[in-house]
Amino acid sequence: MLDLTRLVALRELALRGTIAAAADALGYTASAVSQQLAALEREAGVPLTIRAGRGVVLTPAGERLVARTHEMLDTMEVAEAELRAEAGGLSGTVRLAVFQSAALTLVTGALIDLRDSHPGIRVVVTQTEPEEAFADTWAREYDLVVAEEYPHHSAPHYPGVIRRPLVRDALLLAVGGEWAGAASVAELADAAWVMEPPGTATRHFAEQTCRVAGFEPDVRFASSDLQAHVQLVERGLAVAILPGLMVEHAGIGARVIPLEGGPRRTVFTAMRASSRLDPAVQAVRTALEEQAGPSAGS
Amino acid sequence: MLDLTRLVALRELALRGTIAAAADALGYTASAVSQQLAALEREAGVPLTIRAGRGVVLTPAGERLVARTHEMLDTMEVAEAELRAEAGGLSGTVRLAVFQSAALTLVTGALIDLRDSHPGIRVVVTQTEPEEAFADTWAREYDLVVAEEYPHHSAPHYPGVIRRPLVRDALLLAVGGEWAGAASVAELADAAWVMEPPGTATRHFAEQTCRVAGFEPDVRFASSDLQAHVQLVERGLAVAILPGLMVEHAGIGARVIPLEGGPRRTVFTAMRASSRLDPAVQAVRTALEEQAGPSAGS
């Protein structure tokens, strides 16, 4: 029978691209992984890797083997989750990936609740980019993702990674200072805007909203820190489109009005299907739901 | 992550009932397996076994874990089969279980063909009882089973073990000596019969056939060796119901006539679904099909 640890090494190679990177991720030296793979290839009886330049790439047989390895790891994860559920074991580490803008208030609140209700659970929060977050969750780097989705801007979908909505969050126009009297986006064609940095879904949505209203926004400030947005709006230096959760939790010393058409972002969680039974993961998710309020889904 | 070899040890314990037997099956000492299971239990965090008398039984958590282990082993088997297929590797060992009565001629013929066409394949043939054969195939003791099924007498069905028909084989009445003139079962109420030992499907079918014809057969000889049946019939000492394959291949110096209603037994192969892609298993099955004749299924 093939050695599962060696298969994991192969899987890591497939994910990282080089033996050196895989070894680093596994906490071994490159030599160790090289030997593991050589042994695996001997057992397999067919070439699994071929040298390509100064690196290696997987053969089709290697790719298939990696796919099977994933299946086995999925099953392994289910088995472990069942054991933890059996133990009543509300313990263990949950690796949580969040986007800055997505749920700062949600996550901090949930962490505080969890610290009291389930002290055995250790949550490691990592801020990351949406694209990586899903890929790395699929690759078992994270166990849970808190992400957001804007209208007409769907997040990437990975097989085996399931998502469940947390809260649908109204998008609000926040105006202060000289623009405090504005009642719609259309009246803010000449305003200074604060938005997130380019390339994010949030930024894209805000820009599109302005364009639909008939103008190209004058983005004077770009920051991924929503607290900064609030500050700028309160001082009348800029106007912004902010998520409702941000306004509710943090409060804001400025006028907020709903956007036309009442668009909403969807904040949702994502996790591997094979880890959805893990009681620790479930507990973290439940805590997030409670933070989201009784209106939250399922 | 849980250690797969230890999970296999747990699985073997679940199958065999005692640590000693599991150790024996795995080729280890009982002490080694005991230590493996202790380590596994430590990793799992929940009790997997409890002492019961002088043995041990699995806890529900242990049973669940064994079920997951089976899933992983299934995937592992598929992975290995894919590798062998990739290698074009018509090699390896196929463990074949047959029932004496089922397909003696079929199997011997197939083995001869295989020896020439695929010398790399090593076939280990074991004669066994139907009930064990399926259970042991499910438990990975055998890779392929050649079995038979009589009308109104279905063989046990195991999940994950698939079956494919090989040949539908007419059941014939073989008469010699003083009974050579008989044309139907009903005329043989006073004849001496040779049948298989009680408890087999074949025996049950033969008895039922006689009862339907209106008499309880006088079973003077019981043997699981069909060659002995042929001998007895040829010498006129008894009459018998014999499968068509037996008559065709071996020839018989007596009159054979079809049974009323043309009942047939079905000879079929069974194997784990996860091993159906193994080229060696497929080759053995193909060889059996060719023996069964061009009329054979699929």
Add this chain to the structure above:
DNA sequence: CATATCCGTAAGCGCCGCTTATGCTTTTCG
């Protein structure tokens, strides 16, 4: 009640697998 069976622990040792060291190839950069 004696014996056999079975499980678990302790001690010891062999072997697998990791690390370090080195060489070769390929890519990158000055």
Add this chain to the structure above:
DNA sequence: CGAAAAGCATAAGCGGCGCTTACGGATATG
């Protein structure tokens, strides 16, 4: 275009995991 860096493979050495042997406690069996 040459030097340096990155990547992989092999050899040698050593530590730890996991096996075996040995023994004691517990429980069916005759």
